[in-house]
Amino acid sequence: MTEATFDVVAIGNAIVDILAQADDAFIQEQGMTKGSMQLMFSPADADALYAKMGPGREVSGGSAANTVAGIAALGGRCGFIGQVADDQLGQVFAHDIRAAGIRYNTAVRAGEPTTARCLIFVTPDGQRTMNTFLGASQFLPEAALDRELIASGAILYLEGYLWDPEEPRRAMRAAIDIARGAGRRVAFTLSDVFCINRHGDDFRKLMADGLIDILFANENELLALCQTEDFEAAVERAAGQVPLVVVTRSEKGAIAVKGGQRFAVAAEPIERVVDTTGAGDLFAAGFLHGQAQGHGVETSLKLGALCAAEIISHYGARPEADLKTLAAEKLG
Structure with missing residues (x-):
């Protein structure tokens, strides 16, 4: 096995977030489920909801x-694969990720639909409710994979959100084969309960087949994946199939199980929760950076908690x- 030249290579939705404040009444009026993510299947729906947003x-x-933006900020070497359209939002996304020092060479997609966007409503308690139009990102083809980049990353990181459309699902399956063929580890985040409701059988098969080395979930996602309401039973079930299981538990901190040994970290204290958007993403950033740098599970958990605390202290x-x-x- 050749030495990795990147710490983490990720495949996911290339999205531009649009954030605005809203109250609970607005969330209810629009038929949203507070704190969750729902898909919008047409640009017209996205435009209509965008028109109702505040500043x-x-x-x-x-x-x-x-x-990977979080990992790069920690000093890690990262690559990203995700598709945008040839439009203004696509240019914004490409500029931002490259400016963070991340290798990004995925070709833009011509024509419709537009670059993906996520309309995020943040309530006074810091909860984020997301409405995502996947746009061009949902048509990421296997042909767009940078095979050399994937093979050169110590860890391949995949998001459950991108498992929903058929074309990128095939691309991610191919990416797993490339990574494992190069002797790399594969990390997978479940992303949201709705992803598990739609594709839980696929996720469970990936685990049963030994294709996932690191699994990220929050408490609700783990319960849904393991089809139980017993948290400890869910942890035991997942840890029996995945070498390293990481579960975030909001204000209760996070746990990880590796080789039958359980580790825990408390949530990092902050003055005020402003916006929980990206909390799980940045926890994964800290944890994966720790792993890529050769740190133990406990130190990796601490890095995850630190990054999550930073991200929920501001918008975005x-x-x-x-x-x-x-x-x-x-x-230290």
Whole structure:
């Protein structure tokens, strides 16, 4: 096995987030489920909801893209594969991810639909409710994969959100084969309960077939995946199939299980939760960076908690503070 030249290579939706504040009444009036993500299947629906938004701000997003942005901010070497359209939002996304020092060479897609966008409504308690139009990202073909990039990453990181459309699902299956053929580890995040409701059988088969080395989930996602309401039973079931299971539990911190040994970390204290968008993405960033640098599970969990705390202290899912300095101060 050749030495990896990248720490993490991620495949995911290339999305531009548009964030605005909203109250609980608005969330209910629009028929949204607070704190969750729902898909919009037409640009007309996205335009109609966008027209109802208050003043917003545009920030490049996408779950896996947020994660590699966090890793890059920590000093890691990253690549990203995700598709945008040949439009203004596509240019915004490409500029932002390259400016973060991330290798990004995926060709743009001509014509309709537009670049993916996620309309995010943040309530006063910091909860984010997301409405995503996947646009060009949902047509990522296997032909767009940078095979050399995938094979050169120590860890391949995949997001469950992108499993929903058929074309990128095939691309990610191919990417798993490339990574495992090169002797690399594969990490997978379940992303959202709705992904599990639609594709849980696929995810469980990936685990049963031994294709996932690191699994990321929050508490609700793990329960849905393991089809139980017993958290401890779910942890035991997942850990029996995946070498390293990482579960975030909001204010209760996070746990990880590796080789039958359980580790835990408390949530990092902050003055005020402003926006929970990207909390799981940045937790994964800290954890994966720790793993790529050869740190143990406990240190990786601490890095995850630190990055998650930074991201929920402000709007948007890309780091604003110097994560490298914060990590040095926290961990020495």
